[in-house]
Amino acid sequence: MINPIFDIENWKEIFATLSRNKTRTFLTAFGIFWGTAMLAMLLGGAGGLKALMTKQFDGFATNTAFVWGNQTSMPYKGFKKGLYWNLDTEDLERVAKVKGVKAATGTMSHWGMTTTYGRQRSSSVMMGVTPLYVDFLHPIIVEGRFINDSDENSARKVCVLGKRVASTLFGAESPLGKNISVGGIYYKVVGVCEARSEININGNLSESVVIPLSTMRKAFNYGNIIGLMMLIAEDGYDFKDLEEPIKHAIRQHHPIHPDDTKAIEYMNISEMFKMINNLFLGISLLAGFVGFGTLLAGIIGVGNIMWVIVKERTTEIGIRRALGAKPRDIIVQILSEGVVLTLIAGIAGICFAAGILGCVNYMMTMQGSPAGFQISFSMAVAITAVFAVLGTAAGIIPAVKAMRIKPIEAINDK
Numbered sequence: 001m002i003n004p005i006f007d008i009e010n011w012k013e014i015f016a017t018l019s020r021n022k023t024r025t026f027l028t029a030f031g032i033f034w035g036t037a038m039l040a041m042l043l044g045g046a047g048g049l050k051a052l053m054t055k056q057f058d059g060f061a062t063n064t065a066f067v068w069g070n071q072t073s074m075p076y077k078g079f080k081k082g083l084y085w086n087l088d089t090e091d092l093e094r095v096a097k098v099k100g101v102k103a104a105t106g107t108m109s110h111w112g113m114t115t116t117y118g119r120q121r122s123s124s125v126m127m128g129v130t131p132l133y134v135d136f137l138h139p140i141i142v143e144g145r146f147i148n149d150s151d152e153n154s155a156r157k158v159c160v161l162g163k164r165v166a167s168t169l170f171g172a173e174s175p176l177g178k179n180i181s182v183g184g185i186y187y188k189v190v191g192v193c194e195a196r197s198e199i200n201i202n203g204n205l206s207e208s209v210v211i212p213l214s215t216m217r218k219a220f221n222y223g224n225i226i227g228l229m230m231l232i233a234e235d236g237y238d239f240k241d242l243e244e245p246i247k248h249a250i251r252q253h254h255p256i257h258p259d260d261t262k263a264i265e266y267m268n269i270s271e272m273f274k275m276i277n278n279l280f281l282g283i284s285l286l287a288g289f290v291g292f293g294t295l296l297a298g299i300i301g302v303g304n305i306m307w308v309i310v311k312e313r314t315t316e317i318g319i320r321r322a323l324g325a326k327p328r329d330i331i332v333q334i335l336s337e338g339v340v341l342t343l344i345a346g347i348a349g350i351c352f353a354a355g356i357l358g359c360v361n362y363m364m365t366m367q368g369s370p371a372g373f374q375i376s377f378s379m380a381v382a383i384t385a386v387f388a389v390l391g392t393a394a395g396i397i398p399a400v401k402a403m404r405i406k407p408i409e410a411i412n413d414k
Helices: 008-018 022-055 089-096 133-137 149-154 163-170 213-219 239-251 269-312 314-322 327-366 377-403 407-412
Strands: 064-069 101-117 120-129 140-144 158-162 179-182 185-194 208-212 228-233 264-268
Touching (some): 022 269, 022 327, 022 377, 064 239, 064 269, 089 101, 089 239, 101 213, 149 213, 239 264, 269 327, 269 377
Antiparallel strands (some): 064 228, 064 264, 101 120, 101 228, 179 185
């Protein structure tokens, strides 16, 4: 006897049975289709939203923390509360020695500076940084180079222009080797850069004029003051655990009360990344739960229609049993009908979801923010496999019922 799985006549019968009541079959298939599409769109959409969010941190060191000074909120050592104080290079040296801190550097900024080249003018932010700055923000070097150790150690009057500033001052002309004026002081352009991410640290890099930190301190008579301290932790260390040792190292050099929690501002970027990852993990789980719930409703519909089909075909199944059909043949016949309905509707739902996600991704790309709103091939295969399993499971009870039908009872059924 031919295996029902490979029997063409058997497949013709499956489709004939499903098409016997088109409205019922369509509504059941639509439930599977919509559940599949919802699951795929929710999972793909959650992935796209996460990619869109994390793109803003692209090129940014994740295990990072920032420290800056604020007014004291408590009197200490004869000083009243409300004292203004500043971080300095000695703080950098102390914090760099804290176990778990891999790198520490400082930066300063001046907003509203006017940068000129000939008759061209551009409003910009002047940033003083050290060569370690690239380990934190990973800027894109469009042309030339960034600030190096020799520039910092010699306090050279060199600068790196943000891409927008360079475009305003020089147009399509290369600015390398040219001298620009910022606040009446001339600097030689050694490079052009732009921000890789949308995070701004003490100013938008693309709209800045970047000079060595040592040069900026001399130009503005800052002495050893720094505006912002940037830190990177060693592997295996978390800035959540390093916060108190770092603050303790800073307090030793300034009149800050040990219990003053507002004098030292501390931003743990690594903790923010963890929060974002946990947020999108929750979103993905919720999306999967909602989508799977919708899908389950459709699968229940498949079970119902299989049950009705078995009831309608009781006499037919009894005759088959009387003619020698094996129980396995009856089970395969009933299960095949459920699996076929599930797979066809499920694959159609995945294709529909992929098309919707593709349209959304295309619109985001046209706006300059491609985010990857899509489902991967492996995810589509996994969803299809789940559908096949659930579709089979939905037909098990009706199939077992059909197998247990006794020929004589089925023939006499009305």
